[in-house]
Amino acid sequence: xxxxxxxxxxxxxxxxxxxxxxxxxxxxxxxxxxxxxxxxxxxxxxxxxxxxxxxxxxxxxxxxxxxx
Numbered sequence: 001x002x003x004x005x006x007x008x009x010x011x012x013x014x015x016x017x018x019x020x021x022x023x024x025x026x027x028x029x030x031x032x033x034x035x036x037x038x039x040x041x042x043x044x045x046x047x048x049x050x051x052x053x054x055x056x057x058x059x060x061x062x063x064x065x066x067x068x
Contacts, residue, residue, distance in 0.1 A: 004059045006034040008052040023047040 009019050009030075016030040023044060032038035033048075040048070045060055052059070 001036050001039050002062055003033065003036060004054075005030075005048060005052075008048075008054045008059050009034070012052040014052065019048070019051060022051045 009016070014022070016034070017027045020027045020030045024047075025044070029038060033040055045056060049056055049059055
């Protein structure tokens with residue numbers, strides 16, 4: 001699923017490992033989230049948002065057409 005985690009992470013000057021450590025997941029999971037091949041739980045989405053100082057809408061909002 002499309003998201004803007006990688007963009008927000010880079011803007012926050014965080015590596016994949018730093019974000020992973022901050023939210024308690026593996027670097028490989030951050031990689032999969034960056035690529036859109038892993039859908040994180042709501043709790044994980046919120047943690048990511050807090051760490052990169054962004055809202056759910058900014059990072060995870062998808063339009064209906066994005067599901068096709």
